[in-house]
Amino acid sequence: MEHYKTITELHERSGYPSPEHPMISLLTCQELSTCSWGESKLTADFYMIALKKIKSGTFLYGKTKYDHDNGSMSFVKPRQVLEINNVELSEKAFVIYVHEDYLLGHPMHDEIKKYGYFDYEINEALHLSPNEELIMWELYEKIGVEYRNNQDEFSKDIILAHLDSILKYAQRFYKRQFINRTQLSGGTVSRFQKILRTYFESGKIQQFGLPSVHAIASELHTSARYLSDLLKQETGKTALEHIHIFLIDEAKNLLLGTDNTIAETAYQLGFENPPYFSRLFKKEVGLTPVEFRLKG
Secondary structure (H helix, E strand, C coil), X not given: CEEECXXXXXXXXXXXXXXXXXXEEEEEECCCCEECCCCCXXXXXXXXEEEECEEEEEEEECCEECCCCCCEEEEECCCCCEEEEEEEECCCEEEEEEEHHXXXXXXXXXXXXXXXXXXXXXHHCEECCHHHHHHHHHHHHHHHHHHHCCCCXXXXXXXXXXXXXXXXXXXXXXXXXXXXXXXXHHHHHHHHHHHHHHHHHCCHHHHHCCCCHHHHHHHCCCCHHHHHHHHHHHHCCCHHHHHHHHHHHHHHHHHHHCCCCHHHHHHHCCCCCHHHHHHHHHHHHCCCHHHHHHHC
């Protein structure tokens, strides 16, 4: 697997002209051109933001290959495994590479890590409407004006301000995407609950402990971050909060329906640490397990 420490290395290996700046690069791929990094998996020390419509070839990160029939954006963080093979585009595309060191000393260094879609899988790409696509292209061109002119002490702040706008618009458009797919997200909520119920009733919770968000997301063929963001948009609660609510509901039944001790109840629900179970119960219910049992 190739690992690129610098953007210049990637340009040289891919046959692209040298970047205007060693820490940031803009590439515009024209219609029917081939944009590829070869035929091997790779990682890099920089972020990648891409807007594309793929005619043929593969674009893969995470676990799932996606067929990009429509305009879509993908966001790849440093050291995430990526594979691009002989991609032929049906329309022009852009790619922005930003080395993580370019963000040092700037608020964007921390801000960019707050955008959860950098942890999504490729099948969870952002699908844009024509108007949304136009907004992204306008911001890309504004970055290009600063990038290709003689850069001065203001250039970096201006470039990063436009980049921040791209990321904020992406956040807004993802929320729109969640809302527009309410039927799909509603189905995801139901399947999420069914997986939890099956896990509990099968006895796996005693055998393997508390179910993880990653494990459930894997069964739903999605990433943990995308699942949590989707559930948050649909229900107001994250995937982990849904797991906790499910377990606390089961705990209430056990506390009122059995004579098990608090510790035994905790172990039955997959908690290895009874005090943690008691703290979580108090947080969710407002009463300790003992208080709840006495009140019931």
